[in-house]
Structures are given as C-alpha cells and as structure tokens.
Amino acid sequence: MQMTVVxxxxxxxxxxxxxxxxxxxxxxxxxxxxxxxxxxFARAVDVMSACALAAxxxxxxxxxxxxxxxxPFRGLHHVxxxxxxxxxxxxxxxxxxxxxxxxxxxxxxxxxxLYFEELVKGLADAAPDExxxxxxxxxxxxxxxxxxxxxxxxxxx
Amino acid sequence: xxxxxxxxxxxxxxxxxxVTAALVVSERDGIVVESNLQIxxxxxxxxxxxxxxxxxxxxxxxxxxxxxxxxxxxxxxxxRLCLVGGGExxxxxxxxxxxxxxxxxxxxxxxxxxxxxxxxxxxx
Numbered sequence: 161m162q163m164t165v166v167x168x169x170x171x172x173x174x175x176x177x178x179x180x181x182x183x184x185x186x187x188x189x190x191x192x193x194x195x196x197x198x199x200x201f202a203r204a205v206d207v208m209s210a211c212a213l214a215a216x217x218x219x220x221x222x223x224x225x226x227x228x229x230x231x232p233f234r235g236l237h238h239v240x241x242x243x244x245x246x247x248x249x250x251x252x253x254x255x256x257x258x259x260x261x262x263x264x265x266x267x268x269x270x271x272x273x274l275y276f277e278e279l280v281k282g283l284a285d286a287a288p289d290e291x292x293x294x295x296x297x298x299x300x301x302x303x304x305x306x307x308x309x310x311x312x313x314x315x316x317x
Numbered sequence: 318x319x320x321x322x323x324x325x326x327x328x329x330x331x332x333x334x335x336v337t338a339a340l341v342v343s344e345r346d347g348i349v350v351e352s353n354l355q356i357x358x359x360x361x362x363x364x365x366x367x368x369x370x371x372x373x374x375x376x377x378x379x380x381x382x383x384x385x386x387x388x389x390x391x392x393x394x395x396x397r398l399c400l401v402g403g404g405e406x407x408x409x410x411x412x413x414x415x416x417x418x419x420x421x422x423x424x425x426x427x428x429x430x431x432x433x434x435x436x437x438x439x440x441x
Contacts, residue, residue, distance in 0.1 A: 268372075270347025270365030 164313040165197040173282025174199065181275040182267035184243070187260040188250070191215060192302065195309050196257065204310040214247060214260045235276075237269055246272045250280045253287040322435045326408070326428045327353040333424060335416035337396070340409045341432070342368045344375075344402060358411075363398075367409045371400045388422055401425045403432035 163178065163186075165171045170188060178186055178199050185200035187207065193215035201207045222232035235248035243264050250257045259279070263272055323341045330339035331353040340352040340360055347368035352360045375386045391398040392414075399410040399421050408428055410421055 265345075268345060268347035268365065268368060270342075270361065271369055273348075274362055274365045 163197070163199040166309050166312050167196065169286045169288055170197045170283065173279050173286055176282060177261075177275050177279040180278070181261070181263065181272050183261045183263045183272065185210075185260075185262040187211065187214065189214060189258050189260070191218065191249075191256055191258055194302070194306055195313065198313055200262075204314045207310060207313065208306065210260065214258055217247060218249065218258045235273070244269065246276070248276060250276075250283060252280070252283045257283075321351060323351040323432070326431055326435075327351060330408075330410055330421070330424055330428070333410075333412075333416070333421055335413040336410055336421065337413060338363065338409075338411040340364055340367070340411075342407045342409055344368050344372055344405055344407045350406065363409065363411060367398060367400060368407055370398075371402055371407045375402060388426065390418065390422075399425060401429055403429045404436045406432055406436045408432055 163171065163175055165174065174186060174188060174197050177183065183199070186198070187195065187201070187210055188197040189195050189211045193211045195207055195211045198207050201210070217236065221236055225231060225233035232249070235246060237247075238245045243262050245260065245262055246269065247258065247260045250259045259276065261272060261276075327339045327341065330336055338352065338354045338358050338360070340354070340363060341350040342348070342364040343350055345368075347365040349360045349364045352364075354360050370391065371386070371389060374389050378384065378386050386402060389400040391400075394414070396414055397412045397416060397418065399412065399418065401408050408425055410425065412418075412421065
C-alpha cells in the first residue's frame with residue numbers, strides 16, 4: 161500500500177506512525193476536509209468520502225465536548241467487528257490537522273495513541289519554518305483545491 | 318465492587334524489593350486497567366508496548382504448538398519486564414536488574430487465579 165502526501169514534510173512522520181503502530185489506513189486532513197496525506201487508500205473517491213466524514217465527526221464531536229465538558233474531546237475511538245478507528249486533532253506549527261487511522265487486531269488502541277503522540281511531535285519537528293502563502297479554505301475554492309490535492313495524491317497531477 | 322479491584326494484587330507485587338511498577342493491562346487494547354507506578358513513570362507507554370509484546374508471544378507460542386504462555390520475561394541492561402496473562406488481562410511488572418526474578422515469577426503466577434476471578438467480574 162502506498163503512502164502519498166501533498167506536502168513532502170509530512171511523509172517521514174506519517175510513515176513512522178504507520179510502521180510503528182501497524183495501521184492499515186491513515187489520513188491527515190485540514191479541518192475543512194481538505195486532504196493532506198493518505199496511506200492505504202486505493203481510490204480518490206474513498207479518500208474524499210473519508211475526509212468529509214472525518215471533518216464532520218470532528219466538528220460535531222468538538223461541539224459535543226464543549227457542551228459536556230467545556231472543551232472539545234481530545235480523540236475518538238470506535239471499535240468495529242474486525243477493525244477499529246481512531247480520530248484525533250493533531251496540532252502543528254502549520255495549524256490544526258485532523259488525523260484518522262484504521263487498525264486491525266495486529267495493533268491496539270494503546271499503541272495507536274502512543275505513536276500518535278510521536279506523530280504530532282514528528283510533524284512539529286518536520287514542519288518547515290516558512291509558512292506557505294495559503295489562505296483559509298474558502299467554499300468557492302474548496303472543490304478546486306480538493307481535486308488538485310487528490311490528483312497529487314493519486315498521481316494524476 | 319471497589320474502585321480499585323486489583324489493588325491487593327498490585328500492592329503485593331510492588332512490595333517486592335527492586336520492583337518499580339506493576340500494572341494490569343488490557344491485552345487487546347493495550348491500555349492500563351489499574352496500576353501502581355512511581356512518579357514520573359509512563360504507565361500508558363509501558364502498557365501499550367507490553368501488551369503488544371505479550372500478544373505476539375502468545376500467538377507465536379500458539380502457532381508453534383507450545384500451548385499457552387505461562388510466564389514471559391524481557392531482560393535489558395536497565396531492568397526487567399515480567400508478564401503473565403489471565404484471560405483478557407496481562408499483569409506486568411517493571412523491575413530493576415537486581416530483582417529476584419524467581420520470587421516475582423512465583424508472585425505473578427499466584428496472582429493469575431485472582432486476576433481471572435476479578436477480571437471476570439469487571440466490565441472491560
């Protein structure tokens with residue numbers, strides 16, 4: 161399974177996470193739903209769907225956390241029949257990202273949380289000093305930017 | 318059911334000389350169920366890695382036709398990790414190199430029955 165990234169500095173930390181945690185799928189995205197990196201996905205439409213769902217879950221669970229606890233939940237974990245999902249916010253010098261990973265019986269929640277913390281540190285260390293000249297994700301440019309990123313990830317740029 | 322159902326097991330382990338930590342860990346999830354730790358020790362990290370190691374050892378022993386893992390020890394220059402499993406739980410002891418492994422092993426194997434009994438009552 162191949163890993164592809166929109167920005168090269170993400171690849172090292174994400175690769176280390178996938179290997180160390182034994183994750184089957186991994187996705188790093190902007191809170192707006194724009195994909196930044198993926199591992200394990202075969203189709204762009206699957207990445208697009210996963211990003212949209214992850215962004216929606218993150219936004220609504222954040223509000224729920226604020227209602228219940230005065231602050232957003234730090235991470236979500238869901239156990240399926242054979243696979244599990246972990247979703248959490250990753251703070252970096254380039255802003256907040258959402259991280260989604262799917263893992264099977266070869267890994268565990270404890271390992272995923274452990275290596276997620278190392279991923280966050282890795283992203284902070286690897287992030288370039290200069291800030292890219294990107295504005296906030298505007299609705300009018302969202303589809304254009306999403307299609308551009310998906311094309312970059314799946315080799316059609 | 319008390320808030321710390323495994324307290325007596327963990328206390329008897331950490332009373333052993335040179336034992337620095339004892340944890341009850343979920344094998345499937347790799348997270349701490351209950352622990353006796355010293356200040357500054359990272360129980361979450363130990364739990365995740367120890368559970369993963371134990372699980373791999375258990376599956377390896379099963380695949381080799383050797384039966385269940387009765388006791389597992391990892392030895393390193395900085396200390397030792399001793400593990401026994403009971404159902405879905407793993408009992409982990411972290412100790413200094415000078416620890417009497419024989420005594421720790423006896424204590425761990427004695428605790429397995431209690432671990433199974435309590436683990437069956439506790440919702441994980």
